[in-house]
Amino acid sequence: MTAPNEPSDSELLQSMLAGDEDALAALYRRRRSSVYRFALQMCGSQALAEDVTQEVFMVLIRERPVFDPARGSLNAFLLGVARNHALRRLRRERFYVALAEDSDNHGSTNDATRTTGPLDNLTRTEAIESVRRSVLALPERYREVVVLCDLQEMSYAEAAEVLGCAVGTVRSRLHRARGLLIAKLRPEEEAEMAEATTKSARCFA
């Protein structure tokens, strides 16, 4: 969100394209978090997220894209570029096996949450880590809607703008993605019980 007296994203972009370095810095500081977090949540690797973030803003600088405010917000535009770059990087990186150094990066969520609480939060931290891994294990098409709608807290319409698809598509993918996440996170014995209960007691009256 921008304050009333602050320039809008479009104005900053225009200034940046006119050669204003401060506009680029302001635009970057305003949008870097969402782009970086989106890339991190999509890729699960800090190194990849940093690369994607840099590439997204380099697109603004180098290729000078034509941003149309009528078609959506700059944030959605940047996240759309970030999404495409992240997917490309993920497809390129799938042939490589993560080394121990990378696994340290994967555990960065743990580090971040541990600093906020004592050992009593260990269970909670483990749950969060489990959720993070489950999200990363989702197929890309489901992962991106979970990241946008649940982690970035966007509406269906905003997510559809980023993904360039229909709102109904986002809704159905999110429904499927959350179902997969619930199934992944549910303990086995509970899963069996819940499945039996759902099958026997579902009412449509």
Added chain:
Amino acid sequence: MNCEEFELVVRDLARSDVGGQSFELSRGVSEHEQARERARIHVDACASCAARLQEERLLSRNLHSLALAMDSFEPPARIEAELLNAFRQNLARGIPGGAGILPASLIQRKSGQDARARSGLGVVGRTAYWLTAAAAVVLIVFGIVLVRAKLLPANVSQPNVRQANVNVRPTNDVKTPLPDSAPSVAEPGGPDGAKPMTAKGLPANDRPEIAIHRIRRRPQQLSRPSTNGDVTAATVARPTEPQTTEPQSETEVTTQFIALSYVAPANLQDGGQIVRVELPRSAMASFGLPVNMDRFGERVKADVLVSADGFARAIRFVQ
């Protein structure tokens, strides 16, 4: 509200419980409140939907915690420094500036560039993409042609070059002794006084052996004898006929070829013809074949093997 309607609002309900905004911003606030209230009433009455809501709440809470945990994550400062450095370099080269947000008329023209920028594909990437696609198409076409080229000769050669064993056997009235160069056709009561031998060297009975073949009714051109010089295994070829599948009714039952006179392999080197004729049924008796006396007056079809020199060399009867 029933369970299906509840399924449509359960995610919003769970999200609102953890303090998030609604997924459906297009709905009004009062509409949201009404839907939630009806969902809560339904949950009180439906145990499975209550369990479903609990699951969604737990998931929303966990996802919200994950989002909060990652809120503090920021890209390192070096990225900003590198971006500003790149911006300065571009500025020094005179690249940035001027364009800004284009007027609407130009936006449509530039939409292709926009899409490329969003997809991260530059001109080189698109060129490589299309080159790869073209190469793939060429490979597929080449593969199809190769497969067809391999399959076609086998399919075509079967009907065009038809192998038929022409087993030429001497009759009892052939008295000419065979020279050493034609050992395959034995004469009855040969030089060694043994029993007449068939083309394959087996002893022949007094009555010629009747071998039944099913052949196709086609005009045939004798092209060459068999490779081992055996007169009895001549090859009949039809070089130019198209490949057709003939019905079963066109098949015929024939005897083996019965030699009419001495046949040397050299006589068949130049090819020959098989001529379809009709003979009195009594002609079968002259070759030692059994004749149905009830049909004695009828005619019978026969194939006569005529060599290149115009002499009839062998005959077979067709049923």
